[in-house]
Amino acid sequence: MSTTTLRLPPDLRDRISKLAEQSGTTAHSFMLEAIAERVANEELRREFLEEGDNRIANMLEMGVGIEWADMRGYLRERAANRAAELPKVKKWRD
Structure with a gap:
């Protein structure tokens, strides 16, 4: 696994720490889960838009x-x- 440094504003770091503690996890794990969720959502959004573009193109062609x-x-x-x-x-x- 590679290492990436994130520079977080203090208020965001504090919010993450608080939520991670309430969730019973580490701030690191909390951030990894948040990033993974955002990536999955963005991939799904892009697939949805691509499918729509393909359907419109097909409709226009046919x-x-x-x-x-x-x-x-x-x-x-x-x-x-x-x-x-x-x-x-x-x-x-x-």
């Missing part, structure tokens, strides 16, 4: 998609934990 009104209704039903039929893909461009 000229088909789901109308927003249909998708919105579907999502509302799913959010309400009700069964919903997936909207039909429609051609919107020749």
Whole structure:
């Protein structure tokens, strides 16, 4: 494992120490977990955005998609934990 030095403002260092102690861990472990969580979240965010970009490109290339009104209704039903039929893909461009 490599070593990296972090220069922390005193107030942040104190907050980390307090939270680490309350969590029953060391400040070092607390910071490692925080960094790992942030990295995982950022990777997931980037994958999500890339998937969206790919889907838009595919939609534009193929000229088909789901109308927003249909998708919105579907999502509302799913959010309400009700069964919903997936909207039909429609051609919107020749």
